[in-house]
Amino acid sequence: MIDRPQAIIFDFDGVLLESEYEGNRLIAEALSDSGHPTTIDDALAHFVGLNGKDFAAAVEKWIGTVVPVNFQQRMTQERQRVLREGLAEVAGAVDFVRSLPSSLPKAVASSSSVQWIRTHLGHLGLADAFGDHIYSGRDHVERGKPAPDLYLHAARQLGVPIERSVIIEDSPVGVTGAVASGATVIGFVGGSHCLDGQADRLRALGVHHIADGFDEVRRLLGLG
Amino acid sequence: MIGAVDRLNSIRDGIASAARLAGRDPADVGLIAVSKGRSAAEIAELLEAGQRDFGESRVQEAETKWPDLLARHSEVRLHGIGRVQTNKAADAIRLFDVIHSVDRPSLLDTLVKQAEREQRFPAIYVQVNIGHEEQKGGCPIGQVGELVKAARASSLPLEGLMAIPPLGLEPAPFFALLATIARRHDVVGLSMGMSSDYKAAVMLGATAVRVGTALFEG
Numbered sequence: 472m473i474d475r476p477q478a479i480i481f482d483f484d485g486v487l488l489e490s491e492y493e494g495n496r497l498i499a500e501a502l503s504d505s506g507h508p509t510t511i512d513d514a515l516a517h518f519v520g521l522n523g524k525d526f527a528a529a530v531e532k533w534i535g536t537v538v539p540v541n542f543q544q545r546m547t548q549e550r551q552r553v554l555r556e557g558l559a560e561v562a563g564a565v566d567f568v569r570s571l572p573s574s575l576p577k578a579v580a581s582s583s584s585v586q587w588i589r590t591h592l593g594h595l596g597l598a599d600a601f602g603d604h605i606y607s608g609r610d611h612v613e614r615g616k617p618a619p620d621l622y623l624h625a626a627r628q629l630g631v632p633i634e635r636s637v638i639i640e641d642s643p644v645g646v647t648g649a650v651a652s653g654a655t656v657i658g659f660v661g662g663s664h665c666l667d668g669q670a671d672r673l674r675a676l677g678v679h680h681i682a683d684g685f686d687e688v689r690r691l692l693g694l695g
Numbered sequence: 696m697i698g699a700v701d702r703l704n705s706i707r708d709g710i711a712s713a714a715r716l717a718g719r720d721p722a723d724v725g726l727i728a729v730s731k732g733r734s735a736a737e738i739a740e741l742l743e744a745g746q747r748d749f750g751e752s753r754v755q756e757a758e759t760k761w762p763d764l765l766a767r768h769s770e771v772r773l774h775g776i777g778r779v780q781t782n783k784a785a786d787a788i789r790l791f792d793v794i795h796s797v798d799r800p801s802l803l804d805t806l807v808k809q810a811e812r813e814q815r816f817p818a819i820y821v822q823v824n825i826g827h828e829e830q831k832g833g834c835p836i837g838q839v840g841e842l843v844k845a846a847r848a849s850s851l852p853l854e855g856l857m858a859i860p861p862l863g864l865e866p867a868p869f870f871a872l873l874a875t876i877a878r879r880h881d882v883v884g885l886s887m888g889m890s891s892d893y894k895a896a897v898m899l900g901a902t903a904v905r906v907g908t909a910l911f912e913g
Contacts, residue, residue: 521716523718525715525718528715529715617717617899618874619867619871643716643898644716644898647717647867648899650865650868650895651867651871651895651899653868676867676894676895677866
């Protein structure tokens with residue numbers, strides 16, 4: 472069990488929001504429709520955590536040719552649609568956040584934009600759960616994940632020493648920065664996107680605990 | 696049995712995937728094969744597999760192993776990664792292409808003098824005592840600025856900062872700290888990360904990783 476944490480910092484996509492799985496489902500669908508059969512597992516194995524030109528390069532490597540012209544366009548449209556319509560929570564996430572004592576400082580620290588996080592928190596019914604403590608690697612720090620800067624910024628804003636904070640992260644990139652920040656890190660493998668072996672991958676990057684769902688997070692934090 | 700080519704490819708793949716995850720170009724990360732304690736035959740295997748950067752800790756050991764290998768592979772870059780005694784400075788200058796362990800002004804001065812005498816100017820890293828460990832080499836964090844300034848003013852090209860995190864502690868916070876110190880002093884090169892932790896080091900900005908066990912033993 473983690474000894475009396477003074478703050479909790481959540482990653483967003485893949486920890487509170489089922490966007491990693493949904494995003495890769497859409498990628499698989501769009502690639503398959505453009506003549507490059509791709510399963511969700513293929514997409515999860517090759518594209519999780521990649522953005523921009525790295526993502527484009529990984530797609531090109533996977534399909535063996537240049538990214539189809541309409542693929543990027545379709546991904547942008549899908550992104551706008553899910554922003555309008557919302558996505559599912561990671562199982563148990565909403566109840567967990569709501570059950571936290573209001574006196575326990577908490578924040579979201581994510582590579583997504585503040586607009587993405589706020590809109591989806593609204594869809595999930597958690598619009599006020601974090602107050603102003605929503606921090607984006609794009610908007611609040613010069614160096615996003617895997618640098619530890621975003622978590623350090625979040626802890627500073629919460630007024631809690633980083634070494635007394637707990638970070639819940641699901642991706643190797645996020646975990647690396649979280650561990651580097653000096654916080655206690657829970658590697659979260661409860662999202663639908665987590666493939667076999669993810670817990671071992673996160674352990675190898677130095678996470679202090681692994682949780683396969685929010686019941687385990689609750690137990691680790693001594694919250695019953 | 697896994698051969699040298701497979702081990703090398705596996706480490707290179709590990710470096711590339713960690714770099715891509717962090718949005719970095721894998722070409723920005725160099726792999727140094729730490730060959731201290733390895734025989735010339737073991738080193739030759741990696742040379743055959745295409746490895747060109749090697750790291751040695753002790754000048755004396757390197758002097759006995761490398762002249763023959765270098766005669767056959769002149770494109771090799773030999774890195775001095777161990778503590779350099781002042782009385783070995785001349786040998787270090789003659790042997791190494793890069794010296795990763797410049798940790799005090801007196802050593803820098805001696806290396807510069809020997810470099811000018813030999814007209815050979817290896818690149819240098821300033822080694823930082825990142826965990827405040829008394830028994831370990833490295834410049835105290837508070838004195839890095841001064842040593843970097845002196846290195847920049849010298850005839851030896853400054854390649855970056857180097858550090859070895861304390862044993863038994865999670866290394867990532869120390870990698871992140873070294874990256875922060877480097878940024879503070881406008882230094883780009885970061886020599887950090889070894890067999891067990893090079894992926895985290897690459898994600899946190901390493902431009903050179905020093906891998907021994909994983910390359911020679913798999």
